[in-house]
Amino acid sequence: MQTLQPSIHLCDPTLKPCLDYMQDYASLPDFQYTEEFYDKAKMLWEDEGVQECYGRANEYQLIDSAEYFLDRIDEIREEDYVPSNQDILRSRKITTGVLQTSFEVNNVHFQMLDVGGQRDERKKWIQCFSDVTALIFVVACSSFDLVLREDQNKNRLQESLELYERLWKNRFLRSTSVILFLNKQDILAQKVSKGTSLLSHYYADYEHFEPPETIEPPEGWCCFSTKRKRAEQRRRESMFPALNISESKEFFKAKSFIKAKFQDLSVCDEKEHHFIKHCYSHFTIAVNSENISIVFDSCKDMIQRLHLTKAGIIR
Incomplete structure (x- = not known):
C-alpha cells in the first residue's frame, strides 16, 4: 500500500x-x-x-x-x-514447462499441449511446433492497463499482440491456423463500466476507432497464397455462442477495438506463403463453464476439419 x-x-x-x-x-x-x-x-x-x-x-x-x-x-x-x-x-497456478493432455471425444483422439506464456517459458515452445493441427492463443483482454510481472515497463496487452504476431509469422507454424480466445470479457466489461482505466490512455488510436454496427459471428481471418478474390475464398464461422453479459456501447467498442488489433496482424505475405491460413476468433469468459463448454464443442469440430484439410481429405 x-x-x-x-x-x-x-x-x-x-x-x-x-x-x-x-x-x-x-x-x-x-x-x-x-x-x-x-x-x-x-x-x-x-x-x-x-x-x-x-x-x-x-x-x-x-x-x-x-x-x-x-x-x-x-x-x-x-x-x-x-x-x-x-x-x-477461479484458482490460479502459473503454467511452467509443457503439459500434455490426451482425451477422446466421440471416439476422436485429441492431444493438447499447454505451455507457459511467461517470457522465460517461451524457449520451450519450439519442441511443440511439429505436426500441430491448430494453435489456441488465449489473450486477457482486460490486461490493457496491466504490466508484465517480469517487466514492469511492458504493457501486457501489447506484449500479447507482439507475441501473437511472432507466432503468426513463425516459419514452423506457417500452415497452422489459430483459434484466438479473446478472454476475460467479464473483467473488461467491469473496467469499462467503472471508467477508472481507459483504453485511450494506452492506445491513442482508440478514441477515433469506429466499431462495426454489430460483431459478426466469429470469422476466419484468412491469408491466401494467390491473388484469387478474397471475398470468394473467405469462410465465416458461426459456431460460437454470444456472451451473456451486459453490453454497453463503450464495452462493445472496447472489445471490437482489441479484436481489430489482432485482426490487423492476421495477414500473410502472398509471395512467401502457398497455403490458406485462418484465425478463428471468439470472445470468451473462461470462468463461465456453460460458455466454455459450447466453445469447446465448437473448437473440437473446427480442429477436426482443420486436420482433415491438412491431410488433403477435404478442402
Missing part, C-alpha cells in the same frame, strides 16, 4: 498489527492458515484503505480472483469447506 504513488494507508490504524502479520508470516511458504489468519484477513479486507488499494490493482500484481475469494472468507474458513466448481475455475 505504501509503495504506491500516491501511497495508501489503512483507514483504521489499529489494524497495523494485522498488516504486519500478513507481510511477515502469511507470505511464508510453509504458512498454515489458522483461525487467526482468517480473522485478520477479514478485518483488513473490510478496511476502506484496503478497498481503495484494491481499486488500484492495475498498479501492482494481483490475481483476478482476489475479490472473489476474499468476499468468501467466512465460507472458506469452515472445516467442512469443499471447493465448488466455480472456486476451482
Whole structure:
C-alpha cells in the first residue's frame, strides 16, 4: 500500500498489527492458515484503505480472483469447506514447462499441449511446433492497463499482440491456423463500466476507432497464397455462442477495438506463403463453464476439419 504513488494507508490504524502479520508470516511458504489468519484477513479486507488499494490493482500484481475469494472468507474458513466448481475455475497456478493432455471425444483422439506464456517459458515452445493441427492463443483482454510481472515497463496487452504476431509469422507454424480466445470479457466489461482505466490512455488510436454496427459471428481471418478474390475464398464461422453479459456501447467498442488489433496482424505475405491460413476468433469468459463448454464443442469440430484439410481429405 505504501509503495504506491500516491501511497495508501489503512483507514483504521489499529489494524497495523494485522498488516504486519500478513507481510511477515502469511507470505511464508510453509504458512498454515489458522483461525487467526482468517480473522485478520477479514478485518483488513473490510478496511476502506484496503478497498481503495484494491481499486488500484492495475498498479501492482494481483490475481483476478482476489475479490472473489476474499468476499468468501467466512465460507472458506469452515472445516467442512469443499471447493465448488466455480472456486476451482477461479484458482490460479502459473503454467511452467509443457503439459500434455490426451482425451477422446466421440471416439476422436485429441492431444493438447499447454505451455507457459511467461517470457522465460517461451524457449520451450519450439519442441511443440511439429505436426500441430491448430494453435489456441488465449489473450486477457482486460490486461490493457496491466504490466508484465517480469517487466514492469511492458504493457501486457501489447506484449500479447507482439507475441501473437511472432507466432503468426513463425516459419514452423506457417500452415497452422489459430483459434484466438479473446478472454476475460467479464473483467473488461467491469473496467469499462467503472471508467477508472481507459483504453485511450494506452492506445491513442482508440478514441477515433469506429466499431462495426454489430460483431459478426466469429470469422476466419484468412491469408491466401494467390491473388484469387478474397471475398470468394473467405469462410465465416458461426459456431460460437454470444456472451451473456451486459453490453454497453463503450464495452462493445472496447472489445471490437482489441479484436481489430489482432485482426490487423492476421495477414500473410502472398509471395512467401502457398497455403490458406485462418484465425478463428471468439470472445470468451473462461470462468463461465456453460460458455466454455459450447466453445469447446465448437473448437473440437473446427480442429477436426482443420486436420482433415491438412491431410488433403477435404478442402
